[in-house]
Amino acid sequence: MDGVFSRRTFLQAAGCTVAAAAGEWVPDRSKTPRPWRMRLSTSSIHFMELPIEQACERIARLGFEAIDIWSGHEGCPHLDDVARRLGPVGLNELLARHRLKLCAFSVYSGGYARYAELLGGVGGGVAIQGSAPPCEPAELIPRMRQFLEGLKPLIDLAERHKSFLAIENHGSALLDGVDSLKAFVDLNRSKRLGIALAPYHLQARGQSVPEAIRICGHRLLFFYAWQRQPDQKQLPGLGPTDMLPWLEALRDIRYRHYVNPFAHAHPGTERMAQDLARARGYLVEGYRRICPEGAARWFGAEAAHGQGAKSEGLGSGM
Numbered sequence: 179m180d181g182v183f184s185r186r187t188f189l190q191a192a193g194c195t196v197a198a199a200a201g202e203w204v205p206d207r208s209k210t211p212r213p214w215r216m217r218l219s220t221s222s223i224h225f226m227e228l229p230i231e232q233a234c235e236r237i238a239r240l241g242f243e244a245i246d247i248w249s250g251h252e253g254c255p256h257l258d259d260v261a262r263r264l265g266p267v268g269l270n271e272l273l274a275r276h277r278l279k280l281c282a283f284s285v286y287s288g289g290y291a292r293y294a295e296l297l298g299g300v301g302g303g304v305a306i307q308g309s310a311p312p313c314e315p316a317e318l319i320p321r322m323r324q325f326l327e328g329l330k331p332l333i334d335l336a337e338r339h340k341s342f343l344a345i346e347n348h349g350s351a352l353l354d355g356v357d358s359l360k361a362f363v364d365l366n367r368s369k370r371l372g373i374a375l376a377p378y379h380l381q382a383r384g385q386s387v388p389e390a391i392r393i394c395g396h397r398l399l400f401f402y403a404w405q406r407q408p409d410q411k412q413l414p415g416l417g418p419t420d421m422l423p424w425l426e427a428l429r430d431i432r433y434r435h436y437v438n439p440f441a442h443a444h445p446g447t448e449r450m451a452q453d454l455a456r457a458r459g460y461l462v463e464g465y466r467r468i469c470p471e472g473a474a475r476w477f478g479a480e481a482a483h484g485q486g487a488k489s490e491g492l493g494s495g496m
Contacts, residue, residue, distance in 0.1 A: 213472030214429040216465045218458060219244035219281035219436035224450050226254040230264075234276045236447070240454055241480075244281035244436055245273070246306075246400075249288045252442075257283060257293060266299025273300075281436045282306050282344070282374075282400055290332050290343055298339025304399050304435070305336070306344045306374045309353035322361040325352055329371065336370040344374035344399040347390075355383045359393045372399035377424065381406035388427035395431050403461060404440040410453050412441035415460025425464045437461060 220242050225233040230247070233256060237245050249257040260269050273280060282304040283293050290305040297303055313321040329343070336343050345362070347353045353362055353373070362373065373394045377387040391398065403414045403421060411417035428437065439457040444450070466473035466481040473481035 213469050213475065214432055215472055215476055216425070216428070216461070216469070217244065217436045218242050218461060219246055219438045220454055221246040221248060221284065221438060221440055222256045223248040223252065223254045223284070224441070224454060225447060226252065226256070226444065228447060230256045230259055231272060234272055234278055236451055238276035238278050240451060241458060242278075244279040246282040246284055246436075246438055247280070248284045249286065249293070251284070251287045257285070257288070261293065261296050266296055269296075269300050281438065291335060294335045294339050294341065297341050302340035304342045304344050306346055306400055308348055309345050309351045312350055312352055312354065315357070318358060318361050319365070321352060322358065323365055326362075326365055326371075333368045333370050342370050342372060342399055344372050346374040346376055347379055348376065349379045349382055354379065356380075356385050356390050356393060359390055363393060363395065363397050366397065372397040374400035374402070376402045376404060378402065378404045378406045378412065381419075388423045391424065391427035391433075392431060398431065398433055399435055401428065401433065401435065401437050402440045403437050403457070409443045410441060410445060410449075412443060413453055413457040414439050415457050416453060421461070422464050422468065425461070426468050429468055
C-alpha cells in the first residue's frame with residue numbers, strides 16, 4: 179500500500195542496512211548490469227616508418243580508441259622521440275588533437291624506469307615489459323617469488339607515478355605458459371602489477387588462450403589480439419584462429435583495458451592500414467555476436483550492419 183512498508187520490505191531494508199554497516203557488499207538487483215565494453219587500441223610499431231604524429235593520425239583514422247606507443251624494439255623510434263621532443267605536454271596535445279587515449283607504453287627496449295616520469299606526466303598508464311629467463315618446473319614457485327621481489331623498486335616507481343606495470347608472457351621466459359601465469363597471479367600482492375597476455379606464445383605451447391585469460395582475471399592489464407601465424411596473418415581475421423572464444427573469456431572476466439590487434443610484420447604503411455582495418459572489423463563483428471547490446475551502444479551502425487569480417491571456416495580458439 180502507498181506510504182506503508184510491508185513487514186518483509188522492512189526486514190529486507192533493515193538487513194541491507196546492517197550488512198552495509200558491517201562493510202559487506204550488498205548487490206543492487208534493481209539495476210541490469212551494463213554490457214561488457216570492448217575497447218580497441220593498436221600499437222605504434224605498426225607504423226614505425228612514420229613520425230609519431232602521422233602514426234597517431236593513421237591509428238585514429240582507422241577507428242581505434244587508443245594507442246600503445248613503442249620504444250626502440252626493432253628500431254621503432256616513437257617513444258624516445260616523444261621523450262626527447264614532445265614531453266608529456268606535447269604528447270597530451272598530440273593525443274587530444276586526434277581524440278586518442280593512451281593505451282600503454284611498450285618498453286621492451288629501455289625498460290619502465292627510463293619512461294616512468296613521462297608516463298606519469300601524461301596522467302599515468304600501463305607500461306609493458308618482459309619477465310626473466312626460464313626455469314625448470316620444479317623451480318617455478320621460488321623463481322617467481324624471487325622475480326616479483328625484484329620488481330619492488332619498479333612497483334614503487336609505478337605507485338609514485340600513478341601507473342601500472344604489465345609483464346608479458348613470452349617463449350623461453352619465466353612468464354610463459356599457464357602454470358607460470360597462475361604462479362604469478364597467486365604470488366603477486368601489488369595492485370600496480372599485472373599481465374600483458376600474448377596468445378601468440380601460448381599457441382606456440384599448444385595451450386588454451388581462454389583458460390589463460392581466466393587465470394589472469396583482474397590482473398590482466400593488456401591483451402594482444404595476436405595469433406601464431408606468419409606475417410600479416412598474425413592479425414585477427416587474417417589468420418585461421420577463431421578469436422570468438424577469446425572475446426567471450428574477456429567478457430566473462432569483465433576485462434577493463436584494451437584489446438590490441440597486433441603483428442610483428444612491416445609490409446608498409448598502406449598495406450598495414452588496410453590489414454588493421456580488417457582486423458578491427460573482425461573484432462567488432464565478434465563483439466557484436468557475443469555482446470549485441472554493447473555493440474549497438476558503442477559501435478552503433480558499424481556493428482548493427484555487420485561490417486566486421488566473417489568468421490566462417492576459422493579454426494579453434496586455442
